[in-house]
Amino acid sequence: MSTEPVARDLTGAPERPDPAVSPGAAAPPVGDQPDVAAKSVVEQPTGAGRSGEAAPAGAPPGAGGAPGWSVVRRFLPVGVLVLLAALPYTNLHIPVLFDRPLNAPGTLHLIAICLVFGGLALSYDLMFGRTGMLSFGHALYFAAGGYGTAILLAQTTWPLWTVALVAVVGATVLAALLGSIALRTKGIAFAMVTLAFAQIGAIAASRNPGRLTGGEEGLSLDGRRLPEALVGVVNTVNLYWLALAFVALVAFVVHRIDDAPAGRVLAAVRDDDRRVDVLGLSPYRYRLLAFVIAGALASIGGVVYVLLIGGANPGLTASDLTLSLLVMVVLGGPGTRWGPLAGGVVFAYLDHRLTAVGASEAVERLPSVLSGPLSEPLFILGTVFILAVYFFPGGLAGLAHRLGPLQRLLPARVAGGGSGGASGGASGRTPS
């Protein structure tokens, strides 16, 4: 959503500059070289027909780079995926972000957890940002996948892949069943009903019915029941790739839905469900579709997460997790292409790292009035979240959008100081 208009603007602008932008951006040089600047606006407002001094200044990032950049934009996700997949082969050390080199098991484990939450947040956004359903029960399906895997591994002798498949199918059926009831309500009532259903999951997990779930302590996976490639610290890298595959799967599915006709119907249901109804489509069915797909994706995430942390615990079912998902999506930018994923990764990372910051000496030395709250990651994240709702409603993705004009203004100013002509050329490309 956020990437495409920019790419189109970059390629389209040289032929069709925005008249509203050109004079404004060309204003600075007026003081330096009034004649040249005025001419450039009046006689050659396009900037495309300009030759001489403007071409060398404008060409590298602009005219020549424009088609290349759109190709880059299109294949950027694949490139990032390949980079991430190759991450375990570098021993690069990023000082502030991570304590150890990138290929250390601890670092990979942290990144894998962030990725799982990124994927989970994107699956949640299929409901929240893309279809406009405010669910407070998404953690239930995450937990169903996770607990399903842990319980089946403990109770049966099936291989892991069968167990995972059964857990995911079971969670999907559960989502279809509960979704069909909950979707009889809309809006706030729907939020409360999903919350209530999820609460049953939380109660069931912590009450330990039939000694299945392990109660408050949770259920650890038995290493002997897992394939060797997934057991032990040396094999963290395989779990990392598993988490990466999960994120890629969620992104693929959600983006395919975005681009398909069904995705447009989902957006229409979000914006005006009565109109969808009038057009002869059933909003209920499309909502249920989004609910079930999101639930299925979340349950796959639950399977990966349980493998990653080596067991299921009641924290998976907590309503706090669903609320955190909401925070992730809103911080990332609901309904945007990559915002929810980024929000999930950043939130999980901060949640993990802020605990370390809270325990660090610098914070310990502060007076207790400050050090207490600062040692609670959720206090910081909750506060940031409240501020984000007020000041950055579009989240991270919206932030990029807001900073965009600033960024594009910056090279124009720098060039404008050097020569008026270059500034005119740059302003011609400035997208509206």
Add this chain to the structure above:
Amino acid sequence: MSTFILLLLTGLGLAGLYYLVASGLSLVFGLADVLNFAHGLFLSVGAYATWWAATSLPGAGSEGFGFVLAVAFGVVAGAVIASIVELVLIRPLYRRTIAQVLVTVGLSLAGVALLQAIWGADPRPFPRPAWASKVTMIGGAAVPNSSLLLAASAAVVLAGLLAFLRFTRVGLVIRAGVEDRAMVTALGIDVRKAFTLVFAIGGAAAALAGILAGVQFSVVSPGQGTSLLIFGFIVVVIGGMGSVTGTAWAAAAVGLLQQFVNYYAPGLGDICVVALLAVVLLVRPQGLAGVAGGAHA
């Protein structure tokens, strides 16, 4: 028979607790369309304020008049916090329902974390008068006094709320606002003043619920409010949002159902409550007292 009376009265005590949580939620939602996730925080604020007052405030304590003073302090703290939340955080987002929900979600996460940072995550023993841990013999059943206290407090709050809504001018504005906010505004009445008042009342009721929950469970912990809040939501949905009496009936139904089922089949009571919610939604999506096709259906 004595078992029946015991379950009936303890069930009513539970219902009273749910009612105290849900009444504020229901009014706030009915009038201002705000689904208030920070309501659980008000519970915890009330409980911690009372706990603090009973141990540190001169004159207050855990017995007799000192306890009344501590409870009053907690209730006032809940009302003040709720008013501040409404004025500072909710009001700027007037009519942006989802943004309001998000802010209250952030507030509940941050607020509980703040309580945890100040007083620790572990439950603390709640100061309660000695008589609250005793029992009263009614019809051969030994009923805990704390349950009776809860049921009685809820009844008093219910009666007070009904009288306030029926006999005062502000109550009239609130009732009219729940029915049709646009019309009330069109008549030149500033409904937003009523919002703040409703938030304060809801905060006070929630704080009282938090305090009495502390008396009932004899401990107070930062997350206590949030888990009670979910049952508050269930009661609000079953009762029909915005209805004071509907909420009361729903609270009674949920409390009694949970208590009776949990006695005969431990652990099933909570599931039965959610099943009841599902049945009500399937049969009457607008809740017990809700009006079909109404403004908030």
